[in-house]
Amino acid sequence: MIADAMGVTKAAVYRQFKTKEEIVIAITERELGMLEDALEAAEAEDDRLRAREVLLNRVIDQAIARRGTVSVLQFDPVIIRLQAQHKPFQRFIERLFAALLGTDTGVEARLHAAMLSSAISVAVMHPLIADVDDDTLRSHLMHMARRMLNLPTQVSAGTMGGRSAAV
Amino acid sequence: MIADAMGVTKAAVYRQFKTKEEIVIAITERELGMLEDALEAAEAEDDRLRAREVLLNRVIDQAIARRGTVSVLQFDPVIIRLQAQHKPFQRFIERLFAALLGTDTGVEARLHAAMLSSAISVAVMHPLIADVDDDTLRSHLMHMARRMLNLPTQVSAGTMGGRSAAV
DNA sequence: GTCTATAATGGGATAGAC
DNA sequence: GTCTATCCCATTATAGAC
Numbered sequence: 001m002i003a004d005a006m007g008v009t010k011a012a013v014y015r016q017f018k019t020k021e022e023i024v025i026a027i028t029e030r031e032l033g034m035l036e037d038a039l040e041a042a043e044a045e046d047d048r049l050r051a052r053e054v055l056l057n058r059v060i061d062q063a064i065a066r067r068g069t070v071s072v073l074q075f076d077p078v079i080i081r082l083q084a085q086h087k088p089f090q091r092f093i094e095r096l097f098a099a100l101l102g103t104d105t106g107v108e109a110r111l112h113a114a115m116l117s118s119a120i121s122v123a124v125m126h127p128l129i130a131d132v133d134d135d136t137l138r139s140h141l142m143h144m145a146r147r148m149l150n151l152p153t154q155v156s157a158g159t160m161g162g163r164s165a166a167v
Numbered sequence: 168m169i170a171d172a173m174g175v176t177k178a179a180v181y182r183q184f185k186t187k188e189e190i191v192i193a194i195t196e197r198e199l200g201m202l203e204d205a206l207e208a209a210e211a212e213d214d215r216l217r218a219r220e221v222l223l224n225r226v227i228d229q230a231i232a233r234r235g236t237v238s239v240l241q242f243d244p245v246i247i248r249l250q251a252q253h254k255p256f257q258r259f260i261e262r263l264f265a266a267l268l269g270t271d272t273g274v275e276a277r278l279h280a281a282m283l284s285s286a287i288s289v290a291v292m293h294p295l296i297a298d299v300d301d302d303t304l305r306s307h308l309m310h311m312a313r314r315m316l317n318l319p320t321q322v323s324a325g326t327m328g329g330r331s332a333a334v
Numbered sequence: 335g336t337c338t339a340t341a342a343t344g345g346g347a348t349a350g351a352c
Numbered sequence: 353g354t355c356t357a358t359c360c361c362a363t364t365a366t367a368g369a370c
Contacts, residue, residue, distance in 0.1 A: 009356080011348080011349095011357095012355080014346085071242075075238075114296055115311060118288075119285055122282070123281045129278050136274060144315070176336070176337065177365080178335095185365085187365090339366100339369100340366080341366070343363085344361105344362095344363085349357085350356095
């Protein structure tokens with residue numbers, strides 16, 4: 001498919017990548033790499049609430065930027081298997097969830113994180129909202145994400161007096 | 168894989184189903200069929216709020232009952248393609264979303280429905296919550312779904328409990 | 335209904351010429 | 353770096369005996 005889309009032969013693709021796995025790794029690396037600085041910033045941030053806000057924003061931005069392709073990387077069975085065999089990705093994903101979860105690792109917090117991550121990646125390419133433009137989608141997604149995670153609805157930079165993350 | 172799991176040969180499976188597509192259609196029909204009476208009841212219900220409640224409950228019950236298999240039917244690329252070519256399924260899914268949306272078909276309502284449906288089906292098999300038992304998962308999911316759809320947090324009357332989705 | 339055997343198709347991958 | 357040609361192998365599917 002890649003070769004066809006590029007208008008070259010399969011052999012030309014295999015000149016650059018020895019295996020299909022290498023291709024999947026390379027693409028995933030590029031996508032996750034875009035979140036790396038945001039993740040590191042979030043981990044370094046003292047204010048946990050603010051750290052989650054910032055990270056959430058970046059994740060949503062990227063999901064929208066990659067609208068139409070995120071869910072392939074997240075849900076294609078073959079791709080998932082190849083990624084699962086790659087330790088660095090597992091660690092990165094774990095760090096991502098840890099940063100999103102904050103200190104709370106209870107059932108509810110984990111469920112929130114699981115639902116949120118899937119909801120974001122599927123929603124951006126769902127037929128029901130194919131007609132929604134990026135900016136509208138972003139603001140709705142961010143609003144929804146805050147609701148799902150029990151974050152304060154409006155964020156005012158610096159002073160976070162909002163409710164705690166637990167119910 | 169099916170033949171191996173059943174301990175018969177592939178030819179034996181092809182005796183019952185002419186093509187892979189027939190198998191996918193049959194399985195999907197069985198799964199969606201379990202929601203048919205709930206959908207019809209919801210469509211007949213005058214109280215829209217109550218209709219959505221009932222349907223939501225059934226959808227969540229079934230997702231939990233099929234924990235570990237729902238997402239295959241929803242996300243496997245080959246299966247999705249085969250289902251997409253089958254008009255009756257498209258119509259059924261449209262009816263499901265229509266019933267969940269209520270009369271509101273604005274951007275926000277559609278986004279809610281899209282996020283919710285994906286969040287439910289992915290969450291039930293997400294590694295982060297693999298250790299959560301069915302009943303706990305159901306109550307959290309229902310609570311979360313109400314929040315996502317802006318439904319009242321506590322539902323007043325009726326026969327709504329953790330009932331399983333038949334068969 | 336199940337079996338053995340055998341296509342047919344297509345994806346994943348390699349060899350060697352240019 | 354790309355090409356043609358080919359290989360390997362799993363999936364999809366059929367034929368015909370029991």
